[in-house]
Amino acid sequence: MFADRVAQLQRALDERAAQQLLRTPVTLEQYSGRVLTIAGQGYINFCGNDYLGLATEPQVLQAFADGASRYGAGSSGSPLVTGQHAVHQQLCQSLCDWLNVERVLLFSSGFAANQAMLQTLSQKTDTLLLDKLSHASLIDGALHSDAALKRFAHNDLDALEPLLRQTSQALVVTEGVFSMDGDSPDLAAMLALCQQYQAPLLLDDAHGLGVLGPQGKGTAAAQGIKQADIFCSMANFGKALGVGGAFIGGSKTVINYIEQFGRHYIYSTALPPPLCAAVLKSIELCRSESWRRDKLHSNIALFRHLAADLALLNSQTAIQGLVLGSSERALAVSQQLKQAGIWLSAIRPPTVPQGSARLRITLSAQHSEQDIHQLVQQLRQLV
Numbered sequence: 154m155f156a157d158r159v160a161q162l163q164r165a166l167d168e169r170a171a172q173q174l175l176r177t178p179v180t181l182e183q184y185s186g187r188v189l190t191i192a193g194q195g196y197i198n199f200c201g202n203d204y205l206g207l208a209t210e211p212q213v214l215q216a217f218a219d220g221a222s223r224y225g226a227g228s229s230g231s232p233l234v235t236g237q238h239a240v241h242q243q244l245c246q247s248l249c250d251w252l253n254v255e256r257v258l259l260f261s262s263g264f265a266a267n268q269a270m271l272q273t274l275s276q277k278t279d280t281l282l283l284d285k286l287s288h289a290s291l292i293d294g295a296l297h298s299d300a301a302l303k304r305f306a307h308n309d310l311d312a313l314e315p316l317l318r319q320t321s322q323a324l325v326v327t328e329g330v331f332s333m334d335g336d337s338p339d340l341a342a343m344l345a346l347c348q349q350y351q352a353p354l355l356l357d358d359a360h361g362l363g364v365l366g367p368q369g370k371g372t373a374a375a376q377g378i379k380q381a382d383i384f385c386s387m388a389n390f391g392k393a394l395g396v397g398g399a400f401i402g403g404s405k406t407v408i409n410y411i412e413q414f415g416r417h418y419i420y421s422t423a424l425p426p427p428l429c430a431a432v433l434k435s436i437e438l439c440r441s442e443s444w445r446r447d448k449l450h451s452n453i454a455l456f457r458h459l460a461a462d463l464a465l466l467n468s469q470t471a472i473q474g475l476v477l478g479s480s481e482r483a484l485a486v487s488q489q490l491k492q493a494g495i496w497l498s499a500i501r502p503p504t505v506p507q508g509s510a511r512l513r514i515t516l517s518a519q520h521s522e523q524d525i526h527q528l529v530q531q532l533r534q535l536v
């Protein structure tokens with residue numbers, strides 16, 4: 154009965170494979186942050202998001218274990234129906250203190266948080282204005298909302314301005330650090346434009362939190378912007394904080410509204426309490442151990458210095474893009490790097506635009522200078 158449908162699915166899979174676009178997950182036997190062990194072989198990892206090395210920090214692991222003994226493995230309910238434990242409350246408070254926001258809500262993932270932010274805060278008469286390189290979770294959030302969607306050229310305020318002028322009820326959506334290019338918008342100028350046209354600004358700071366600004370407060374703080382001037386922002390706990398889950402932050406009214414009307418929040422099991430205990434410890438270390446950020450930034454500077462003759466994208470963050478063009482080429486270079494003991498997956502369309510398949514090199518505080526020298530030496534030979 155389903156034969157036609159299954160054949161149709163298989164054709165789509167075959168087509169992806171023919172275009173060199175099939176993705177196959179690898180199974181990690183061990184993860185130490187810096188080194189991945191796959192099929193008994195160790196590789197230096199240059200494609201994770203554990204920028205500060207907190208995913209394997211013993212104090213974070215201990216907090217996870219203690220949290221499980223104290224609160225149980227799971228929250229056992231949605232947050233508004235007995236799923237909220239004291240540790241969720243402590244995590245929310247810690248985020249408010251750290252980031253200077255009035256209120257936050259926790260979500261199971263950054264994907265869910267972005268969907269909730271865009272769908273809940275926009276209405277039928279609104280237009281969501283998204284950067285051309287927005288993350289899939291923002292695009293899907295906008296597509297599933299009641300609002301209209303328009304895109305503006307990447308980080309281009311001259312492209313955003315006419316859209317704001319032509320649109321009576323706009324909300325502007327951008328990222329602090331773009332996930333595939335590693336660059337940032339001029340947020341202060343974007344905010345000024347938004348204020349001029351009375352358009353709320355929504356910010357995804359998944360890759361800025363922990364990495365940028367004093368105490369790792371993120372992109373807005375790094376650019377001298379008051380958190381209160383941003384209508385609503387989100388970031389996740391699965392990147393620099395090394396754990397998983399996410400939050401949305403903003404004024405009391407904005408967050409109270411999402412609490413009442415955000416379907417991804419209301420109808421979803423609250424985060425596991427031990428995970429919240431681990432994130433609390435991660436935040437404490439992220440704030441107090443600035444050596445992690447210092448090391449990360451010196452690794453970024455070393456990489457950019459050594460690789461100055463390669464056609465890197467313009468980024469000062471932990472995400473360094475090297476565009477290779479075709480998916481075949483990106484796959485071939487990635488494969489050759491593996492043979493040299495470096496794990497660096499090729500990023501291909503539709504994650505990035507057609508013709509811009511690349512290596513998305515990510516740096517971490519855990520890399521040694523020797524690791525970075527080895528990477529650049531290999532890249533120079535292969536690219």
Ligand SMILES: Cc1ncc(COP(=O)(O)O)c(C=O)c1O
Binds near residue numbers: 267331
């Ligand atoms: C910019 C950006 N936003 C949102 C997400 C989604 O976050 P999560 O992985 O926690 O679902 C990601 C992660 O892939 C991301 O890079």
